[in-house]
Amino acid sequence: METSVLLLRVCLALLAMPIYLLSFLGIWKPFCEKIFFPYFLEKLSVIHNRKTHRQKQDLFRNLPEFASTSGELKLLEIGTGCGTNFQFYPAGCRVTCTDINPHFQQTLTRNMKQNQHLRYERFLVAAAEDLSQVPSGSVDAVVCTLVLCSVLDVDRALREVLRVLRPGGVFYFLDHVAADRSSWKYFWQQSCFPTWKLVFNGCCLTREIWKNLEQANFSELKLQHISVPLTWTPIKPHIIGYAVK
Template sequence: MTEASILFLRACLAVLASPIYLLSFLGIWEPFCKKVFFPFFLEKFFAIHEKKTNKPKQELFRNLPDFKSPSGELKLLEIGTGCGANFQFYPPGCKVTCTDINPDFQQGLSKSMDKNKHVHYERFLVAPGEDLHQVPSGSVDAVVGTWVLCSVHSVNGTLKEVLRVLRPGGAFYFLEHVAADRSSWKHFWQQVWYPTWKLVFNGCCLTREIWNNLEQANFSELNLRHITIALPWMPVQPHIIGYAVK
């Protein structure tokens, strides 16, 4: 399909989503999205998403205890915590600091905390992934980011901060939706959806090739797999999953 086809279909989507574009132009959509729509959407969406990712996440986080500090503690920092969908997979007794750029996730987060008493919650920081200055350098054993690198302003800047806060030998765990193969129909439709999707879903980018950023970061070891998560009718099926060691 040609670039003209992509532009035409983007225009059609823009017409269908014209009320949201108008609200965005008036400065109303972004605060509404952050405070109401996006927290509500994520809480409902992840109820479905978690059924699809339960097994991959169990496998992903299985070796988290291997990264305990010499003192036997496991200090974990989660960036883009959202509603706390990962807490159930963390080992008992680990100390978790939660960060998110959106303070309005705290209500959903508190529900997850109540369900996962095996985890010790240190604090919640309102911070973007690119600026974790409230977290001291080399102070955590593991960093977790799932479905967060799609919406940060700078993937490389976020990975730089991840490396800074990790102690030597610590690990970064990730699960991210990514761009499909450039020659595929999935990638075509990702390009079509891109502008409207990014507006509606609070800056979420569909076509990032995040594996390249991870490969170019200064990790000493990278364990990464490409997987597909069955989310019918959604342009976010291609994923990468794995962990990287500082």
């Protein structure tokens, strides 16, 4: 099995050799962050939203229940990207957007204009592991979809989520994860891992993010494993759910 994985990794690396060369020359990363990844993510988000529309509706159905005693709901979205989750948030919700990549502005602005039922507070350029611009205990809800797969430190990101949430606040998550280790899906994830991570801006295919969530200090965790029918991709296995501080 290990030999087969190694051989497939070499084959994929050879196919992606121009990207590896651009990366070696220091050209790929800025090009990826500014042009390729925003374009790719916009296209993927449309498909992913269509495939997970019902699950997202169910996921965010209880979001109004976590509004503060004044009835106001303050929401922080980590890794907002193109803003594809806006349509699922309740009217009047005050949204603060964050992303480590500032180059999503065009699509993000378009989605904001299409979702005028929300109140947009500000956009912060920030990594999930460092939300120091957000005061502790200041938000009712945190949302993070298709982000924990690519952060540098999942546990540190979850600690930041807990810090910014008020007591009783909620964290919503949806992300692709590692398949069962005995499955062919996991074999393909292992095989694609190095090239996929390089091409798609640090996205990791084999993270068992549910374990990080189980070990975080949430008082309640509702988590479900699902399969999203994304044809010909190694990112079908997902987790979805919410956790209460």
